[in-house]
Amino acid sequence: MTTTKKTASKKPGDAPAKKTPQPLSSVRGMRDILPADQPYWRMAFEAAQKICDAYSFDRIETPVLEETSLFVRGVGKQTDIVEKEMYSFETSGGDKVTMRPENTAAICRSYIQHGMLNQPQPVKLWYWSSMFRHERPQSGRYREFWQFGAEMLGDEDAVVDAQLALVSWKYLQSLGIDSVVRINSIGTPESRLNYRNALVAYFRPKRSRMSDEDKKRLLKNPLRLLDSKDPLIAEMKMEAPQIVDWLDEPSKNHFMQVLEYLDEVGVPYQLDPFLVRGLDYYTRTVFELFETNDDQSQNQNALGGGGRYDGLMELLGGKETPAAGFSMGIDRVVSLLKSREDITPPSEQTEVFVAQLGESGRKRALALFEELRAAGIKASESFSKSSIKTQMDNANRLGAKWTLIIGQKEVLDGTVIIRDMDAGTQEIIDAQKMIQELKKKMIQKSAEAAN
Ligand code: AMP
Numbered sequence: 001m002t003t004t005k006k007t008a009s010k011k012p013g014d015a016p017a018k019k020t021p022q023p024l025s026s027v028r029g030m031r032d033i034l035p036a037d038q039p040y041w042r043m044a045f046e047a048a049q050k051i052c053d054a055y056s057f058d059r060i061e062t063p064v065l066e067e068t069s070l071f072v073r074g075v076g077k078q079t080d081i082v083e084k085e086m087y088s089f090e091t092s093g094g095d096k097v098t099m100r101p102e103n104t105a106a107i108c109r110s111y112i113q114h115g116m117l118n119q120p121q122p123v124k125l126w127y128w129s130s131m132f133r134h135e136r137p138q139s140g141r142y143r144e145f146w147q148f149g150a151e152m153l154g155d156e157d158a159v160v161d162a163q164l165a166l167v168s169w170k171y172l173q174s175l176g177i178d179s180v181v182r183i184n185s186i187g188t189p190e191s192r193l194n195y196r197n198a199l200v201a202y203f204r205p206k207r208s209r210m211s212d213e214d215k216k217r218l219l220k221n222p223l224r225l226l227d228s229k230d231p232l233i234a235e236m237k238m239e240a241p242q243i244v245d246w247l248d249e250p251s252k253n254h255f256m257q258v259l260e261y262l263d264e265v266g267v268p269y270q271l272d273p274f275l276v277r278g279l280d281y282y283t284r285t286v287f288e289l290f291e292t293n294d295d296q297s298q299n300q301n302a303l304g305g306g307g308r309y310d311g312l313m314e315l316l317g318g319k320e321t322p323a324a325g326f327s328m329g330i331d332r333v334v335s336l337l338k339s340r341e342d343i344t345p346p347s348e349q350t351e352v353f354v355a356q357l358g359e360s361g362r363k364r365a366l367a368l369f370e371e372l373r374a375a376g377i378k379a380s381e382s383f384s385k386s387s388i389k390t391q392m393d394n395a396n397r398l399g400a401k402w403t404l405i406i407g408q409k410e411v412l413d414g415t416v417i418i419r420d421m422d423a424g425t426q427e428i429i430d431a432q433k434m435i436q437e438l439k440k441k442m443i444q445k446s447a448e449a450a451n
Contacts, residue, residue, distance in 0.1 A: 029135070029143025039345035040334045046330075048128060048148040055167055057078035057126040057150050062106040064114030064130075068096040074317050076223040076280025085133040099132040102279065104309065104325055105316065107151050112318035121154030122323070128330075140301040140332050149306075149327035153313075156322035158254045161285040161308055162261030168304050168326045169267050176290040176343045177336060179303060180268045184275040185284050186223075187247040189310045189311065195246035196222055199354055201276060202240050226274040242273040251284050268292070281309040283325065290315055303336070304328035326401045350380040352438060353395035357388060357407035364411045368404065368434065377442075395421065401445065402438065 016359045026032060033041060041242045054057070068088050075081050087099040100106055107125060110116075135141055150167060152160045165181050172179045186192055199222045207215060214233055217224045225233055226240070247255070262269050269287075277286045286307035290300060306326025313321035337343050352372060356365035362383060372379040382394045388405075395403045405417040405426075416434050418441075420424045428438050 013177040018072070027143070029137035031144075037334065037338070039347065040337050041330070042328055043337065043345040044175065044333050045128060046123060047171060050124070051167060051171050051174060052126040052150060055124070055163070057124040060107060060110065060127055061129060062100070062103065062110055062127070064099055065097045066100055066106050066109065068098040069103050070109055070316065071098055071101060073092065074281055074312055075102065075110065079280055080224075080278055081133060085135055087132045087134060100129070101130055101131055101133045102151055103147060104151060104262055104279075104281070105312065107325075108153070108309075108312050108318065108321075108323070111153050111321070112313065112316060117154065117321065122152040122160060123154055124150070124152050126150040135350065140329075140335065142331055144200075146330035147327040147364075148330055151323060151325035152320050153323040155442050156308075156310060158257035158285075159261055161254075161258045161324050162265070162267075163326055164326050165258075165262060165269070165287050165307055166265050166267050168328060169308060171328060172289065172291075172333070173305060174336060175333065176340070177303070177333070179289045180246060180270055180292050181262070181287050181289055182272040182275055183226065183258070183262075183269050183285065183287040184243065184272050185247060185251055185258075186243055186276055186282060186286055186307075187251040188283055191246055191248040191251060192223070192243070195241065195243050198241040198246065199223065199225070203236065206236055221280075223276045224278070226276050227278070236259060237274055240274075243276075244273055254284055263357060281312040281315070282307040283310045284308040287326070289328070301332055302329070303332050323433065349396075350398040350400045351377055351402065351442065352399035353391070353403040354379055354381045355388060355391040355395065355403050355405045356381075356383065357386075357405070360411045362382060362386075362408045364431075365404075365406045368406065368416065369433070371435060372438075375439075377435070377438060402441065404434070414429045 068086070071086060072082055077083070081101045086101055086312065088096065090096050104260060107127070111123060126149065128146070130144050130146050134142055134143055137143060148171075150164065152164060165183065169179055169181055187195070200218065203210075203218050203225060207218065209232060210218065211230060214228055214230060217228065226237055228234070244252075244255075259269070272288075275286055275288060276282075277288070284307070286305070288302040288305040290302055304326055306324065308322070308324040310320075310322040313319065313323065337345070354365050354369050354372070356362040365381070366383065369379055369381055369383075380394070380398050380400065382391050385391055385394070392403065400421055403419045403421060405419060410416055410428075410431070414431050415428050416431045417426055417428055418434075418437065419442075
């Protein structure tokens with residue numbers, strides 16, 4: 001039997017009922033960086049730009065998408081990043097691509113592709129880019145996050161490693177963040193192999209007490225056990241062999257030199273025998289930066305990290321080229337800046353607000369606004385509003401020090417009213433002398449503020 005559903009009062013010829021679309025949110029683990037946070041982001045960016053200029057790094061930006069094989073070869077098949085965190089897909093043209101999970105491999109690709117080996121070495125590059133990792137989102141961990149990084153390519157000297165640790169530490173210092181560098185050396189791949197065997201021999205008898213995840217690590221990448229978050233492993237590793245005891249002589253000397261240079265420039269560091277970092281390409285020096293005030297627990301978030309990667313260029317098809325670098329996690333740096341009451345980003349405050357009355361006033365105001373901009377005066381307006389009250393409210397909200405008011409009378413007289421917003425006083429000036437007058441008032445006000 002068929003039943004006929006009654007469709008309310010729908011008549012033939014009526015338009016189909018409209019479904020209200022659900023509002024959309026950003027993708028899990030990714031977020032908007034809203035205007036309210038931008039002063040902090042700008043502060044972090046300008047500090048990066050300043051320090052990189054001071055140490056003669058040149059800016060580079062590489063594409064978001066790279067061939068997947070770049071990261072598989074560079075970062076390493078057995079790493080968490082390549083095993084489970086990459087945003088990889090096949091394009092309609094059949095290319096296998098990945099949204100960069102980190103930038104060092106891409107910079108090495110660019111160094112090789114553009115023959116930078118022929119430039120004076122080391123080539124010093126810096127970037128400010130977003131990275132993508134499909135990790136479990138949590139505090140300080142996003143799926144899209146920003147890194148500021150610097151690389152020194154084509155030099156194996158220990159002074160390069162020390163300079164990179166210095167620049168990353170100074171960067172935080174310049175933002176008012178005291179930090180400490182935790183540092184270790186993981187030697188060459190050959191010395192690491194011996195250490196790896198010693199580590200497996202140590203952990204294997206304890207296998208039955210390990211989680212499945214850690215058992216897998218023991219089998220595939222035992223060094224990764226050293227930064228396991230499991231408290232049981234943290235306890236086990238206290239007695240584990242330490243890599244320093246397995247280092248080859250040249251790596252040991254290299255490491256001692258790095259530490260001597262750090263002593264020389266006063267960078268505070270702590271030796272961390274179990275610091276190995278999650279990317280396979282590291283050789284010799286590895287380091288991470290932590291806020292000094294932070295409790296020294298295992299689970300705290302590193303603000304940045306870096307190290308040497310002498311074998312990476314060759315893995316990517318280039319000539320043997322020693323290199324080192326660091327990257328800072330900007331999301332974490334910004335969140336720290338925001339949490340600190342003693343840190344305020346420099347404000348971009350409006351100096352002058354331009355208010356208008358009537359159509360002729362509005363036209364004149366448009367032109368005056370351009371004059372202010374050309375003179376480098378930070379001005380704001382609400383040209384689409386005609387109510388003078390609304391405009392004055394906006395001027396107050398923006399913290400303007402002066403408001404210029406132009407109505408029909410001022411247009412006819414060739415004048416402008418200047419209102420001092422703090423004093424509440426007004427005067428009429430010749431429109432031709434507006435910039436001159438404003439600059440005079442600005443100097444006066446800053447002299448008063450200084451006294
Ligand atoms: P890495 O590229 O893993 O050596 O990370 C360098 C720095 O980037 C870390 O010390 C963090 O500050 C930051 N970072 C890494 N992964 C994330 C993430 N998922 N979300 C936010 N920041 C991250």
